[in-house]
Amino acid sequence: MGAETLKKPALHFSARLPAPSRFGRSALLIHDRAISRHVPGFRRWARSFPASYAVDGGESLKSLDAFPGHMSRILSLADRLGARDLTIVVAGGGSVGDFGGFVASILKRGVKLVQIPSTWLSAIDSAHGGKTALNVGGMKNQIGTFYAAGEVHLVRELLEGQGEARVRDAMGELAKIALLEGGARWKRFAREPASGTKLLWRWLPPAIEAKYRVVARDPFERSGIRQILNLGHTLGHVLEAHYGLSHGEAVAQGLLFAVEWSRKKGTLAAAGYRESAALLYGKCAFRCRAGELRPLLRTRFLQLARGDKKRTSADRVTFIFLAGPGKPAPREVTLSEFANEARAQGWLGKARG
Ligand SMILES: NC(=O)c1ccc[n+]([C@@H]2O[C@H](COP(=O)([O-])OP(=O)(O)OC[C@H]3O[C@@H](n4cnc5c(N)ncnc54)[C@H](O)[C@@H]3O)[C@@H](O)[C@H]2O)c1
Known part of the structure; x- marks a missing residue:
């Protein structure tokens, strides 16, 4: 970490999912497997990554007890990619974002991180500000890191797939x-x-900017x-x-x-x-x-x-x-x-x- 600033990521608002190729040949996608059930084309998109790891979103994903198992599977995928300039691309809600951000912050002592929030909550809040977290003994967010994503993609088709x-x-x-x-x-x-989706999409940019203004001060x-x-x-x-x-x-x-x-x-x-x-x-x-x-x-x-x-x-x-x-x-x-x-x-x- 070292420096006293947390770099603000580049924010991209788009109608469709970004092309996997833009994240390079060493991109490892960590994604919530539930998304494929709600967003047509997501499975194909996920398969276009050089490597991908599907998880079940939710608080159990953030459990410290389950973490070593996840980490060893992710490490073997990363090793297969064989590259030093690995990029972890995280597509999911806040739980997957907290988990994937934590993985990126410790894997090889920190690799590039891209967040693609798939729930409105994560798009408004958790994908921004660089906090990663795991739960310990049923207590939320007891361990974690500050680790800024380089890019955050706000993708309308992904967010609109939710109920x-x-x-x-x-x-x-x-x-x-x-x-x-x-x-x-x-x-x-x-x-x-x-109300609903229309309201959220319209108010997403000012809500995100408001959070970054607070984060920038501390x-x-x-x-x-x-x-x-x-x-x-x-x-x-x-x-x-x-x-x-x-x-x-x-x-x-x-x-x-x-x-x-x-x-x-x-x-x-x-x-x-x-x-x-x-x-x-x-x-x-x-x-x-x-x-x-x-x-x-x-x-x-x-x-x-x-x-x-x-x-x-x-x-x-x-x-x-x-x-x-x-x-x-x-x-x-x-x-x-x-x-x-x-x-x-x-x-x-x-x-x-
Ligand atoms: N790091 C931070 O700054 C920060 C801030 C706020 C909240 N959080 C954390 O975020 C988590 C809550 O986030 P959340 O509400 O996104 O929860 P979540 O990630 O558990 O997702 C909620 C549910 O939605 C499903 N889902 C995800 N994307 C979907 C999609 N596109 N379509 C349909 N279903 C989808 C998931 O499988 C899950 O069942 C908590 O763990 C909380 O502690 C972190």
Whole structure:
């Protein structure tokens, strides 16, 4: 790594998948095998690479336990390519992106990386900013690297192959960006009549640029600025790990939680609350799901919350409150305060563990 910057990749927006030949004769494609079922022509495209490795996307792909097996198969493919200037091309959602990025960052001490996100969530968020990750013992993203892709391809035919559930997933991260940025542009977003795929494709470039603006100010999470991107994730990661909610759905629940807590704490005044709530409950139609899921035990909640990487000490975590759209307000809270608020918002059961 060395240098204090994380180079911004070249962004390519296109209707169709890029020709495999553009990635050279030493390109190894790592792809989610589910894509072939949804995108006509994807299988043929994948077979045109000098080497390819199909995986099942999802959290189990990111498990440290499974990693050595994957790595030895990838190494033998890489060795067959026999080249030193290897390029790893990753086509998949955030899980495949995190996994493939990690592989690229350690293979031969780092090889070229191209990301081709195949879910809206990964196109908006995870393919950008250079974070790679694996899960350890059921805890998310416990190990990883900062490793920038050289190119990111946003491919409309790939993204349009997904169903509505994936569109909903992406709304969590898009709403997060809208809340972090605020201002006239994101007020327009809240009023935009389009929905679904059309809305996402149109708002992809400004959402991506917004993330890069934050990343550029704190590429390696040293100054703390980058942690504002964690808005909605402190509770989101707990819910994702415990209930197996999709990342996007968990973030959506985490945003509702953060906005409600911000109002109660007094960081978010009435006008800011109205605007934020209109975006989340109105435009995005998010609903708090606490009532429909079995409440967590406090001990389980605390165990998962302790796994948060934004934890600042044994019992404190940086929680991203809002002081209004465009005004993130990070504050340290104790895990106990966090659990009490989760209980107040219906996520914890009555029995104290
Ligand atoms: N590195 C980062 O900065 C960052 C940021 C946010 C999230 N993440 C990570 O991203 C992951 C979530 O990403 P995700 O929601 O894309 O999940 P995912 O990769 O698990 O994909 C979700 C599902 O969609 C399927 N899929 C992928 N592409 C498809 C396509 N084109 N058509 C149909 N189905 C398709 C997958 O097989 C999977 O079943 C989490 O592991 C999260 O921790 C990382």
